[in-house]
Amino acid sequence: MGKFVHLHVHSHFSFLDGASSVESIVKNAAELGMEAVAITDHDNLCAAARLTRAAQRHGIKPIHGAEVTLEDGSHLVLLAEDPEGYSNICAILTEAHMSRDWERALVGDGMTPLSGERAVTEFTKRRLAPRASLSLLEEHHKGIIALSGCLARGAIPVLIRTGKYSQALELTRRLAGIFGRPGVYIELQNLALPGSDQLISRLVELADRVGVRVVATNDVHYCKKSEFAVHDVLTCIRTLTRLDDVHPERKLNAENYLKSVDEMIALFHRYPDAIATAAEVADRCSPGLLLDQRLFPAFAPPRGAGTSAEYLRHLVYEGASSRYGIISPAVKSRLDHELEIICTLGYEDYFLMVWDVVNFARQEGIRFSGRGSAADSAVAYCLFITSVDPISRGLLFERFLSLERAQKPDIDIDFDARRRDEVRHYLQRKYGPERVATVCTFNTFQARSAVRDVGKAMGFPPEDIDMLAKRLPYICADEIRSALEKYPELRGSGIPVEKYSCLFEICEALAGVPRHIGTHLGGVVASRVPLVRLTPLQMAARGVVITQFDKDDVEEIGLIKLDLLSLRMLAAVEDSVSLSGVDYQRIPLEDSATYEMLNAGETIGAFQLESPAQRALQGRLGASTIEDIVASVALIRPGPVQGNMVEPFVARRRGLEEVTYAHPGLEKILKKTYGVVLYQEQVIEIATAIAGFTPGESDRLRKVMTHYRSRAEMDEIGREFVKKAMEHGTSREVAETVLSYIVAYAGYGFCEAHAAAFADTAYKTSYLLRHFPVEFYTAVLNNQPMGFYPPNTICVEARRRGIRILPVDINKSAERFTIEDGAIRVGLLRVRGMSEETAARIIARRGLRGYSSVEDFFARVPLDRDLLENLVLCGAFDSLCPNRRAVLWGISRLLQGSGGIGDSVLNLEDCGLSDIATDGTDSAIAGAHGDADASDCFGVRRTSDAWVRNQRAQSGRSLCELWDIPDFSEVEKFKHEFYILGLHPTRHPMEFYRDSLAKKGVLTAAAAKKMDSGASVRVAGVVVRPHRPPTRSGRVVVFFSLEDETGLIDVTVFEGVYRRCGGAMFTSPILVVEGRVERRGNAVSVTCRRVRKDLLSSY
DSSP, X not given: OOOOOOOOBOOGGGSSSOOSOHHHHHHHHHHTTXXXXXXXXXXXXXXXXXXXXXXXXXXXXXXXXXEEEBTTSOEEEEEESSHHHHHHHHHHHHHHHHTTOHHHHTBSSSSSBOOXXXXXXXXXXXXXXXXXXXXXXXXXXXXXXXXXXXXXXXXXXXXXXXXXXHHHHHHHHHHHHHHOGGGEEEEEOOOSXXXXXXXXXXXXXXXXXXXXXXXXXOOBOBSSGGXXXXXXXXXXXXXXXXXXXXXXXXXXXXXXXXXXXXXHHHHTTTOHHHHHHHHHHHHHOOOSSOSSOOOOOOOOOOTXXXXXXXXXXXXXXXXXXXXXXXXXXXXXXXXXXXXHHHHHTTOHHHHHHHHHHHHHHHHTTOOEEEEGGGGGOHHXXXXXXXXXXXXXXXXXXXXXXXXXXXXXXXXXXXXXXXXXXHHHHHHHHHXXXXXXXXXXXXXXXXXXXXXXXXXXXXXXXXXXXXXXXXXXXXXXXXXXXXXXXXXXHHHXXXXXXXXXXXXXXXXXXXXXXXXXXXEEEEEEEEOSSOGGGXXXXXXXXXXXXXXXXXXXXXXXXXXOEEEEEEEHHHHHHHHHHHHHOOOGGGOOTTOHHHHHHHHTTOOTTSTTTOSHHHHHHHHHHOOOSHHHHHHHHHHSSHHHHHXXXXXXXXXXXXXXXXXXXXXXXXXXXXXXXXXXOXXXXXXXXXXXXXXXXXXXXXHHHHHHHHTTOOHHHHHHHHHHHHXXXXXXXXOHHHHHHHHHHHHHHHTTOBOHHHHHHHHHHHHHHHHHHHHOHHHHHHHHHTTOSOSSSXXXXXXXXXXXXXXXXXXXXXXXXXXXOEEETTEEXXXXXXXXXXXXXHHHHHHHHHTTTOOOSHHHHHHHOOOOHHHHHHHHHTTTTXXXXXXXXXXXXXXXXXXXXXXXXXXXXXXXHHHTOTTSOOXXXXXXXXXXXXXXXXXXXXXXXXXXXXXXXXXXXXXXXXXXXXXXXXXXXXXXXXXXXHHHHSSOSSOXXXXXXXXXXXXXXXXXXXXXXXXXXXXXXXXXXXEEEEEOOOOSSOOOOEEEEEEETTEEEEEEEOHHHHHHHHXXXXXXXXXXXXXXXXXXXTEEEEEEEEEEOTTSOOO
């Protein structure tokens, strides 16, 4: 059998033009007996790190490359002959992407700056269409082999196919001049298409004339022939076409698969040299991207401070003196131990960089909080990166970093969301913009996105696809069929499964497939060398430079990601502190009033403690110390609930169940968690104390159990644990019992250091909520979206606490929510369509005297029609004229008189004005310029502008008072307000139903909470956050809250009831629930027996 290697292959990372994963491609190539394989995705090297790792696993050579797009839109394949060639391809792709960045998009014809929407459109167009010039290739040609590209868009084949032979000849010679004749190959592809033989002959002739060689390729877009259908659908998604449309990008047959050596030899039996050349090219290439390099940048200590390791030690001990005062032998021993591991692994520069970042934030007054397993580090604590003292808490450093695992450190830091980018910019200034970038993500197909995209490509009616996608929960694309059987709201929805069978099949094939590149929420990398030597860079949609590697890939090549995360709660804390004047760092951790509020479960808005499960836990736990809050944060997670950790912990915490230990060695480890394995660190300690595992071995046990690796691996390490425990004097029975604790709990365990870091913020925000509720809720509302509940629920809870919510007022509202006489005033920015610039202009022109009338506002602040209408409909002008419909009418006349502003019109049917324009010549809102005697259906005279001005002058009345127009009903006003503001500023929708509901025995949430345990009740409300967390038994339990004008009451729906009426819980905005009151400690909820919709009219 001859030798052959595929040199032109597209993976998933060609984004909608490749139907196979990198792993699948490499695995199939190895199984076909090939010694190497190239991946050449469109304009990116996203697959590079994965290709290298997969090739190592399967024992073949990786060839890195890309199919780049030239300035005229044609393609050229570039292969890296060596690491220098790889770096040059990175440079070419970076320039292709980045030369069309935002700044250059601002100049349209090279002379005239663009602005506004046109600039955004131009930026988007150019960002999504990278182009490389021949001069760019010439600048970065070393170490690169060029192939002529695919039949459809390859630079040279396209010229041949279109009869431009002389131009093809000229281009080939130009490429030979750039890369040298030995570096240019003409691709021959035999895809069983009409004219293939003739095209191949012309290409061979061309190669001979220029003196370059031909090479056989197959322009692979999928591994197996059977995957053609999936690729065809992806092509339709990419080209915005349907399967019954004709498009030049769609392949005519299924020949673009990863063919075997024999198949390729048979196809090119007339050109055997082309087959041999493919293997020769592969032999010329060496891996372009190496893994596990040492790429982290060196930190430059101050002059005279010594080496990085010496400077780190100095800073740590300086911080330790501040943290501990007197440095005890135990503290010194711990710090020396950590520093030795850090420096042995070579991470001293990384810790110094993180210290530098948080030091900058502190100096600039940017609130931050370190969290995650980094809080297990006393070094991080003494560098003021984290606020958790791991020594006093007895936390294990090996959970974070160990010599045995030699893993890369992972430090997460939350910053005030509004100022996080300042920190990123500081890093760029410090190390250079060419060495710092944000990590990318790959947005993959999930159930909803797959159904929408595939359904559109398959030609299903848009309304059908929209209905189907909206009904699906947030699940993977390959779980759709099972979800249709599992969830009652889908099972009873009438979705015709057979009709969509093919759609679901394609969706399943697309599960987890990358759709497009995105931006990581906070991951940033800094490099010792310019990043462009390692990865192409490109501009993300939000205007930041990103790598073409995700968080796993950057670590594979030797970079270390630093997570500079945006946490809106820290912004809310900053605002709360500013409004209240409290010293956040000095908030007492033993405030009895705060614990009293926690024990009542009144924690809506508090960080990490506001969900129904958390509120229920607080009502039962009886928290009295910060340790209880730490445990709370760790307990209410899907895992601990599923692992049945909550009930034993609460019972033992309250003295209702005896605390026991299967082995005396467990008491010291599990005492603070009442004998329950709650934290991941405890797993490490147990394995060390009972089985004599080293810390590294113990952490391997934790990782195997917590990540549920293969059953074989779990069994193997379990046997090892029992064996070593017995060698240390533990009986088999006890050893197996202890192992069962680990197996039962470790899969759900939470990192104690992370829980402790979160608990600090959780408790302190609870303190702010208890003592400064107006200030805290104002801050929370100003930093939406955040937390478990939407802003409207925050307003409901504020009102329950006696805090008034004041509506938008054109003369009183600021840009954001503000405090006004102990109440919270809704800000202008809540108005749909309002920009910061417009809100600022409204406030600036309002001045001290305010707006005296609607006409006065209209004259001083020109706005587009949509925004003006929204201001009216949400009540912003009520203090000037309370009749909103009359104001709309008056504004429409002003708009006519000024020639009109904007192109939009009000939806008259929604506002009850649809009959005003009666003769077809009117403005949709205002009516026509008619004579003074004409009337509309309201009997309102349609008049000329001159008549209006005259009447105003004579009567002195406001324009909106010139007509006797009935105002909107209260229900209509309410609907408008909620649509425009996203919240109910003054009343709740359930108030409109209250009288009729009361007659039917339906209680308010507040009344239901006062009922005895076991009482049968009916409650009604807006359904808030229905969800189905995993359970230990695997049975479905649904939790949601019902919200009314008195607050929230939580509802639990067990599987039997859910299967009878689950559809309503996820599809109906308002429900009536019949059930039984459950009291557990201070927590009150309703266990649902029946869901009723018939007691309510449609909302």
